[in-house]
Amino acid sequence: MDRRAFLTAAAAAGLAQVVTPEQAFARAAASQPAWSLAVGDVMGDIPRQSLRRIHGKPPAGLAGTLYRNGPARFRRPGGDATHWFDGDGLVRAFRIGPDDASLEAKFVDTFKRRQDAAARAVITPGFGTLGSDRAVIGSADDTNAANTALLPIGGELLALWEAGSPYSVDPATLETRGLKTFSPELAHMPFLAHPRIEPGGRVWNLGLAGRRAIVWTLAPSGAVERTTLVDLPRASFIHDFTATDRHLVIVLQPLIQDRMVLPFVDAFSWRPEEGTQVLVLDKDDLSRRRLYDLPAFFFFHLGDAWAEADGTVRFDACLDSTPDFAVHGARDILTGKPAPNGVSLAMVALHPDGRAELNRTPLTAEFPRADPRRAGLSRSKTIINSVRTQGRPLLRGVGVSDWRTGKADLFDYGPDHCAEELLFVPRPGDGNELGGWLVGTSLNLKARATELHVFDAAHVSDGPLCSWRAEVGLPVGFHGAWVGG
Amino acid sequence: MFDHTFKTAAVFASLGLVIAVVNARPAPAQEAGAVTVTFSGITRPTGALMVGVYDSEAAFAGGKPVEGFRLTVDGPQANQVITGLKPGSYAIKVFHDVDGDGRMNTNGFGIPTEPYAASNNAPSRMGPPSWADARFEVTAEGAAQTITID
Numbered sequence: 001m002d003r004r005a006f007l008t009a010a011a012a013a014g015l016a017q018v019v020t021p022e023q024a025f026a027r028a029a030a031s032q033p034a035w036s037l038a039v040g041d042v043m044g045d046i047p048r049q050s051l052r053r054i055h056g057k058p059p060a061g062l063a064g065t066l067y068r069n070g071p072a073r074f075r076r077p078g079g080d081a082t083h084w085f086d087g088d089g090l091v092r093a094f095r096i097g098p099d100d101a102s103l104e105a106k107f108v109d110t111f112k113r114r115q116d117a118a119a120r121a122v123i124t125p126g127f128g129t130l131g132s133d134r135a136v137i138g139s140a141d142d143t144n145a146a147n148t149a150l151l152p153i154g155g156e157l158l159a160l161w162e163a164g165s166p167y168s169v170d171p172a173t174l175e176t177r178g179l180k181t182f183s184p185e186l187a188h189m190p191f192l193a194h195p196r197i198e199p200g201g202r203v204w205n206l207g208l209a210g211r212r213a214i215v216w217t218l219a220p221s222g223a224v225e226r227t228t229l230v231d232l233p234r235a236s237f238i239h240d241f242t243a244t245d246r247h248l249v250i251v252l253q254p255l256i257q258d259r260m261v262l263p264f265v266d267a268f269s270w271r272p273e274e275g276t277q278v279l280v281l282d283k284d285d286l287s288r289r290r291l292y293d294l295p296a297f298f299f300f301h302l303g304d305a306w307a308e309a310d311g312t313v314r315f316d317a318c319l320d321s322t323p324d325f326a327v328h329g330a331r332d333i334l335t336g337k338p339a340p341n342g343v344s345l346a347m348v349a350l351h352p353d354g355r356a357e358l359n360r361t362p363l364t365a366e367f368p369r370a371d372p373r374r375a376g377l378s379r380s381k382t383i384i385n386s387v388r389t390q391g392r393p394l395l396r397g398v399g400v401s402d403w404r405t406g407k408a409d410l411f412d413y414g415p416d417h418c419a420e421e422l423l424f425v426p427r428p429g430d431g432n433e434l435g436g437w438l439v440g441t442s443l444n445l446k447a448r449a450t451e452l453h454v455f456d457a458a459h460v461s462d463g464p465l466c467s468w469r470a471e472v473g474l475p476v477g478f479h480g481a482w483v484g485g
Numbered sequence: 486m487f488d489h490t491f492k493t494a495a496v497f498a499s500l501g502l503v504i505a506v507v508n509a510r511p512a513p514a515q516e517a518g519a520v521t522v523t524f525s526g527i528t529r530p531t532g533a534l535m536v537g538v539y540d541s542e543a544a545f546a547g548g549k550p551v552e553g554f555r556l557t558v559d560g561p562q563a564n565q566v567i568t569g570l571k572p573g574s575y576a577i578k579v580f581h582d583v584d585g586d587g588r589m590n591t592n593g594f595g596i597p598t599e600p601y602a603a604s605n606n607a608p609s610r611m612g613p614p615s616w617a618d619a620r621f622e623v624t625a626e627g628a629a630q631t632i633t634i635d
């Protein structure tokens with residue numbers, strides 16, 4: 001090609017590529033599915049705003065705050081988080097009063113968020129984001145996104161992550177008070193996002209470092225009662241564990257950490273041939289342990305466990321057949337790719353003779369919760385997110401599954417919604433299992449707005465008793481906590 | 486989550502041990518100027534700073550310092566003037582032995598729980614502060630370092 005021909009070709013190519021910002025934006029929007037709002041960015045804190053009641057009216061006696069946490073900022077000019085679990089934690093307060101409801105949200109002011117903001121790029125490594133070697137990391141807490149769950153205790157709202165300590169947030173103002181250090185020698189010790197709370201208020205939790213775990217016991221006041229280091233039979237990926245009134249139940253799926261690489265999730269290998277193990281520890285003597293074997297499965301979340309008179313331990317779990325969603329899907333959804341998962345409800349029984357049983361059901365289920373007054377005690381009902389749309393990573397319905405009857409009482413918000421976790425709120429004076437309401441949120445993709453819903457826990461399929469709509473559509477979050485009053 | 490934090494602990498833990506055994510050195514033939522070091526930002530005015538001065542990458546990564554100090558902490562700042570060094574490249578490591586037990590404390594998983602820092606305020610990135618980030622030149626005029634710790 002001579003010089004002139006080359007220049008002409010280059011000019012033609014250049015012309016073809018001239019795109020106005022408006023066109024670029026329209027193209028990007030067109031290439032994103034409607035549900036991408038669920039993993040969109042929130043650019044700053046959301047001042048308190050009234051919620052508009054769009055349906056029904058709130059039941060008498062319901063008053064309190066639904067606090068929720070979840071990642072809400074993934075993208076910065078110089079580089080994005082590349083995994084759903086690596087967005088900055090946004091704490092939302094949905095306050096329900098006798099006459100009105102409101103929403104306020106503030107980002108947890110983490111070291112990670114400050115560092116990424118200053119760099120104008122997500123440089124901090126995370127669960128599935130590689131980050132940059134420009135990032136300052138003195139300990140894992142410098143990568144703490146505080147984006148997974150909330151534990152209200154001792155006048156604080158603890159914003160929980162998985163591989164580091166909680167961040168303390170003011171429950172009234174949502175201002176970040178700082179990293180929570182229970183005592184100097186416990187600084188930077190990991191504290192999972194899924195503490196198990198006894199009906200009396202004592203909290204049990206784990207923190208993981210490969211094959212070692214710290215077992216936390218907190219008094220109802222939030223003070224540390226005890227910490228114990230225990231050895232585990234394998235370095236399994238543990239997002240959640242469960243407990244009976246007498247036992248800690250640690251499910252060790254065959255997703256095993258066997259190398260030291262970043263990001264964190266890439267350090268794990270899926271080894272289904274090794275099956276799933278279940279380690280049961282006595283709360284009163286953590287050195288007393290039993291180990292059970294189950295077929296391989298992947299899970300994030302377990303339901304509350306209970307022990308029967310003959311010693312059988314039962315709990316439910318939301319299972320998938322592979323860790324593909326955790327490893328790949330939760331990366332893909334940030335770029336609008338469909339991320340299939342096959343998560344469904346199962347029941348596990350650990351028998352006194354050492355046999356373990358896994359009974360799967362076809363019921364789509366995630367974010368299992370139960371009546372907190374029965375935590376660790378016999379129960380039959382599990383609150384879930386359910387109802388799948390093919391090609392969509394997030395569920396669109398909610399419900400209650402009953403183990404005794406085998407029936408599920410489901411409500412489908414419809415194809416325009418992404419469902420979020422539902423929590424149980426007791427009706428004053430009603431001591432029956434799930435005697436009360438379910439409170440939770442959804443993201444209405446069509447209205448581009450977050451909605452707050454209240455159901456009668458005994459009649460979920462009748463639809464919400466009351467729904468409110470916010471002026472903003474916040475990305476779908478993970479876990480929350482209800483504080484009555 | 487990150488195994489480098491264990492490395493960091495090991496690298497700084499060695500400080501407590503070696504500072505005690507650094508002996509008076511024979512005066513070098515050619516002395517550089519004094520190095521003035523200011524440690525600032527101390528939030529817990531107890532215990533001591535354990536300071537090591539290193540003259541090579543290998544030593545900085547876990548070998549012996551050419552000079553070591555234990556500076557009692559009684560306020561937000563501490564100072565040390567170092568004399569008698571030969572001209573050349575050096576780097577400083579320091580940890581704040583808050584409880585004064587002579588060791589760098591770690592939590593149950595080996596993560597440091599007492600503050601540490603390095604010259605040039607070299608950060609921990611994917612590992613402990615590096616020689617490349619922490620090194621500074623000491624000339625006939627000496628040098629000055631302000632290291633923020635805590």
Ligand SMILES: [Fe+2]
Pocket residue numbers: 148193194239240300301478479
């Ligand atoms: Fe979770």
